[in-house]
Amino acid sequence: MGRLDTPPSSILLEAASLAAFRGERLVFRDLSFRVPAGGALVLAGPNGSGKSTLLRLLAGLGRAEVGRLLWAGEDALADRTAHAARVTYVGHLDAVKPGLTVTENLHFAARLSGGAIGAALLAFTLENLAELPARMLSAGQKRRLALARLALSATPLWLLDEPTLGLDTASVERFGAVLAAHRESGGIVIAATHLPLPLADAAELRLA
Amino acid sequence: MTRFVAVLGRELRLSLRHGADTLAALLFFLVAASLFPLAIGPSPEVLGRMAPGIVWVCALLAALLPLDRLFGADFEDGSLDQLLLCGLPASAIAAAKAVAHWLVTGLPLLLAAAPIAVMLRLPDAALGTLLMALLPGTLLLSLFGTMGAAIVLGARRGGVLLPILVLPLCVPVLIFGVAAADAAAEGMTARPHLLLLAALLAAALPLCPLAAGAALRGAAE
Numbered sequence: 001m002g003r004l005d006t007p008p009s010s011i012l013l014e015a016a017s018l019a020a021f022r023g024e025r026l027v028f029r030d031l032s033f034r035v036p037a038g039g040a041l042v043l044a045g046p047n048g049s050g051k052s053t054l055l056r057l058l059a060g061l062g063r064a065e066v067g068r069l070l071w072a073g074e075d076a077l078a079d080r081t082a083h084a085a086r087v088t089y090v091g092h093l094d095a096v097k098p099g100l101t102v103t104e105n106l107h108f109a110a111r112l113s114g115g116a117i118g119a120a121l122l123a124f125t126l127e128n129l130a131e132l133p134a135r136m137l138s139a140g141q142k143r144r145l146a147l148a149r150l151a152l153s154a155t156p157l158w159l160l161d162e163p164t165l166g167l168d169t170a171s172v173e174r175f176g177a178v179l180a181a182h183r184e185s186g187g188i189v190i191a192a193t194h195l196p197l198p199l200a201d202a203a204e205l206r207l208a
Numbered sequence: 209m210t211r212f213v214a215v216l217g218r219e220l221r222l223s224l225r226h227g228a229d230t231l232a233a234l235l236f237f238l239v240a241a242s243l244f245p246l247a248i249g250p251s252p253e254v255l256g257r258m259a260p261g262i263v264w265v266c267a268l269l270a271a272l273l274p275l276d277r278l279f280g281a282d283f284e285d286g287s288l289d290q291l292l293l294c295g296l297p298a299s300a301i302a303a304a305k306a307v308a309h310w311l312v313t314g315l316p317l318l319l320a321a322a323p324i325a326v327m328l329r330l331p332d333a334a335l336g337t338l339l340m341a342l343l344p345g346t347l348l349l350s351l352f353g354t355m356g357a358a359i360v361l362g363a364r365r366g367g368v369l370l371p372i373l374v375l376p377l378c379v380p381v382l383i384f385g386v387a388a389a390d391a392a393a394e395g396m397t398a399r400p401h402l403l404l405l406a407a408l409l410a411a412a413l414p415l416c417p418l419a420a421g422a423a424l425r426g427a428a429e
Contacts, residue, residue, distance in 0.1 A: 061289055061428045080425075084293040093286025099225040107221075111214040112294055149290075 010036045013058075013076075013157065013188055018067035020053050027053050029066070033205055035190065037156075038183045040199045043192040045207035051192035052092065054207070055159045058190060059089040071157075088153035092161045094146040098135035102126055102145055105134050106152060115152035123151040123178055124171065140166040151178055158182060160191040172198055211296045212304055219308035229274065234316045237270035241324045252329040259328035260338055260389035264382055266324075267317045267342065271349040272374060274313055276367045278305055278357040283427065292428055299421030306354040306417060314346030330389070337392035337402075341385045344405040351409075351416035352377045358420035361427040380408060 011034045019029035027050035035041050043051040056062035058069065060080040069076045076083050096105055106117045121127045124144040129137065134145065143166045150158060158179075164172050176198025179189055191197055223230045244262045245255055282288040291301050321342055325335055356374035360366035388401035 056289075056428075059289075059293060061292060063429050081295065081297045085295045087293055089289060089293055091286050091289055093284075093289075095286035095290045097222060097225075097285070097287065099222065104221065108214060108218045108294075109290075111217075112211060 012037045012039075012072055013190075014070040014073075015058075016068045016070070018054070018057065018069065019065050020050065020057055020062060021065055022050070022053050028207055031067070031205075031207075033203075035188050035203070037186040037188065040179070040183060040189040040191070040202035042197060042199065042202045042204045043190065043207060044194075044204055049207040051207055052161050055089070055091075055161050055190065055192055058157075059087050059159050060084055061089070086155050086157045087159060088150055088155045088157070089159045090146050090150065090161065090163055092165075094142045096134045096137075096142050096145050099133065101131050101133055102137070103130045105145055106148060109149045109152045113152050113154045115154065117152070120148040120151035124148045124174060140168060140171070143167055144171055147175060147178075150182070156187045158187060158189045158191075160189065160193075162193055162195075163191055164193065164195050164197060211294055212300055215291065215294065215296065215301060215304040216308055219305065220311065223308065223312045229277065230312050233270045233273045233313045234320055236273055237266050237317055237320055238324065240269065241266045241328070245328065256329040256331055256393075259325055259330035260334065260386045260393075262328060263321050263325055263330075263338065263342075264345070264385050267321060267346065268349060268375070268378055268382060270317055271309075271313055271346065271353060272371055274309065275353045275357040275370055275374070278309060278354065279361050279424070279427075280357075280366070283361055288424070289428060292424065297421060298424045299417040302354055302358055302420030302424060303417040306350045306420075309354060310347055310350040314350050318342050318346050331393045333395070334389045334393035337398045338389040341388040341398070341402060341405055344402075344409045345381055345385045348381045348405070348409055348412055349378060351412045352381075355416040355420045355423070358423035358427070361423065381405065384408075 013035040015031060015033050018031040020027055031054070033041065043054060045051055053062060057064050060077055060083040064077065071083070071086065102121070103117055106120060110117045121130055124147055126144055126148060129141065134142065137145065147163060164175065167175065179199060183189060189199060191199070241262055244258070248254060279288065282291060292298060318339065322335065322339060325338055330338065352374050356370050359373065360369045363369060384401045384404045388398040391398045391401060
């Protein structure tokens with residue numbers, strides 16, 4: 001595992017014996033891990049092993065039946081609205097509105113974070129598509145639009161569900177640069193994936 | 209507050225972009241209300257007597273039309289997760305949706321009710337009261353509707369379930385709303401009916417967003 005040699009004081013996110021149900025089925029139990037500031041965690045495991053369930057739980061969207069999630073030593077899920085201010089979540093759905101243009105799709109995220117849409121478009125080379133309705137985009141372009149929300153965000157915890165699905169190699173490289181800059185500034189990346197991710201020295205958590 | 213305005217702005221922008229969906233409720237109201245004179249005949253006495261009821265029932269049904277997509281579209285494309293993570297409590301998201309529903313559906317219905325009431329030969333004395341009762345009335349429909357839409361979210365056949373859930377809640381609104389206009393038409397005071405509507409609104413204003421917020425959290429899990 002990656003940066004386990006870091007002193008405990010820099011541990012930002014800590015999960016202690018988490019368990020979660022999806023419907024009636026127990027998807028995982030006794031899940032514990034720690035991620036320091038600037039750390040990255042890759043969730044691996046076969047389909048249905050609970051990667052997405054875990055990401056939704058970490059985002060405060062899902063619910064842990066058992067266990068605790070600590071952020072800087074305090075219970076993170078006690079106040080889910082406060083926790084949401086720490087999180088940027090890119091799920092396996094792109095959350096792209098087909099009727100709005102590319103710029104308009106980012107408008108909401110930009111208003112919340114105060115980031116600049118132009119820079120986010122540049123980071124994922126969407127600047128030439130800015131005024132196009134999102135329904136005209138290809139699957140990979142929609143994915144880039146969903147990821148452009150990351151470039152706008154100012155939150156420390158990024159939760160990514162299959163972020164590179166459908167991306168071309170050039171886009172994956174640019175995405176890697178965005179991730180690196182985020183970690184450079186002390187942010188955390190937790191990603192579920194089956195594809196190799198552009199994340200240097202990331203720890204891996206294998207879900208059975 | 210800026211976040212609330214951001215959510216509301218997003219909703220209004222989406223409604224504007226999907227203009228056909230937005231207009232559908234209003235057109236339904238106009239067409240449905242226009243069917244009554246054709247069906248029951250043009251006699252002014254009969255129509256004038258029924259006008260408040262026709263306007264209210266048609267407004268009620270028209271307000272139901274956009275509810276199916278109120279959260280449904282956001283739920284299906286993953287936007288609901290982004291909304292829930294925008295830093296507002298889920299109840300505030302629901303409140304913003306209810307306000308958007310009223311601005312896009314309730315307010316146009318309220319404005320269209322005046323010419324429809326005149327067309328149906330509502331006595332002049334009752335027109336002001338009818339509209340005054342529709343103001344809290346349409347707000348209540350938006351609040352009940354938002355709550356119902358959040359509760360059926362993620363359920364199979366939610367679209368069928370929704371009217372069955374929402375319409376019974378709207379019965380008191382319908383009774384007092386029509387009674388207010390009837391009272392005014394017969395020269396009596398409509399005040400008690402309007403006050404009862406206002407009381408319903410005062411209760412629904414905090415409770416419906418709370419219930420809808422809890423339902424949204426449940427649907428996201």
